[in-house]
Amino acid sequence: MALEEAQIELFKTDFDRVRQEIGKVIVGQQGIVDSVLVALFAGGHVLLEGVPGLGKTLLVRTLAQVLQLNFSRVQFTPDLMPADITGTTMIVEDPQSGRRSFEFQPGPVFANIVLADEVNRATPKTQSALLEAMQEQGVTVAGVRHALTAPFVVIATQNPIEMEGTYPLPEAQLDRFLFKVMVKSPSLSELSAIVDRTTGVEEIHPEKILDGAAILSMRLVARETPIAHHVREFASRVVFCTHPSAADAPDIVAKYVRFGASPRGAQGLVLASKVRALLDGRYNVAFDDIRQVALDTLRHRIILNFEGEAEGITTDQVIERALQKAASDMAVRRPV
Numbered sequence: 001m002a003l004e005e006a007q008i009e010l011f012k013t014d015f016d017r018v019r020q021e022i023g024k025v026i027v028g029q030q031g032i033v034d035s036v037l038v039a040l041f042a043g044g045h046v047l048l049e050g051v052p053g054l055g056k057t058l059l060v061r062t063l064a065q066v067l068q069l070n071f072s073r074v075q076f077t078p079d080l081m082p083a084d085i086t087g088t089t090m091i092v093e094d095p096q097s098g099r100r101s102f103e104f105q106p107g108p109v110f111a112n113i114v115l116a117d118e119v120n121r122a123t124p125k126t127q128s129a130l131l132e133a134m135q136e137q138g139v140t141v142a143g144v145r146h147a148l149t150a151p152f153v154v155i156a157t158q159n160p161i162e163m164e165g166t167y168p169l170p171e172a173q174l175d176r177f178l179f180k181v182m183v184k185s186p187s188l189s190e191l192s193a194i195v196d197r198t199t200g201v202e203e204i205h206p207e208k209i210l211d212g213a214a215i216l217s218m219r220l221v222a223r224e225t226p227i228a229h230h231v232r233e234f235a236s237r238v239v240f241c242t243h244p245s246a247a248d249a250p251d252i253v254a255k256y257v258r259f260g261a262s263p264r265g266a267q268g269l270v271l272a273s274k275v276r277a278l279l280d281g282r283y284n285v286a287f288d289d290i291r292q293v294a295l296d297t298l299r300h301r302i303i304l305n306f307e308g309e310a311e312g313i314t315t316d317q318v319i320e321r322a323l324q325k326a327a328s329d330m331a332v333r334r335p336v
Contacts, residue, residue: 021206025062028190042271044178045154068211069112076122082129086139116156120166134176180300225274227285235269237326256308261301268297
């Protein structure tokens, strides 16, 4: 079904309204807010990485306040068990008949927005409890599958500097996140505004803008956004250029990368770039849309080798080089 101008305009309007309401609470961090919203409307999960005190948890809480969705927060700790996330089956006694039966008690994962705070502080066994929920939109407890209510999004946070007593997320779970967003410190003017806004007596209460049905409708509009064959090929080439086994892999990839991005990386590039295209009021995806979402989409899907880590190479550098290589390859194939 072809997109209509009214659909694109409504998408932009609703996106801007949500962004503005979040801006009443969150000072600055416009790029971070936009990335979280792009992932939400693309139907993906988000990993926020940054030092404590930058407002990661506040951002997720504010997002839940602006949207008419159920919200739950899980504080990940080393003693957290999988059942503390997914729920468990308990024996329940009927107060009238006295009869006992097994009844499933849902865990905090049964919400529309789940904040997994400091997710790397829990053991791998507990971290993996989120895998099925993130990928399959459901959990299995005692052999019975329980579906989650759509929309469902996990927004996890982790601290990159306190690594003692933490458990790095396994690659299989990292790959389930559509975006990994780096949260940086605010500027001087933003810091001053934060202090002014948070040390007074006035409390800010953002309005609720969208409900679950509206979000699902916006996700459908995003998926219907057309993408030309050569733009889709560009996204595929970017991911392909992150693989050291590729015959024409860039030098930085061949030398410093152990494993490149998975096919989910290419899927994520296309989905997120469709949302970006709609925000610019366009009916189709452009190369620049791919470039805008490439770092957030791919930085957690590339594994450096020992030499790359020792040399201080970052996955962002690898992605930038892959973008350049893919663009040059496309230029050769499609001369101007």
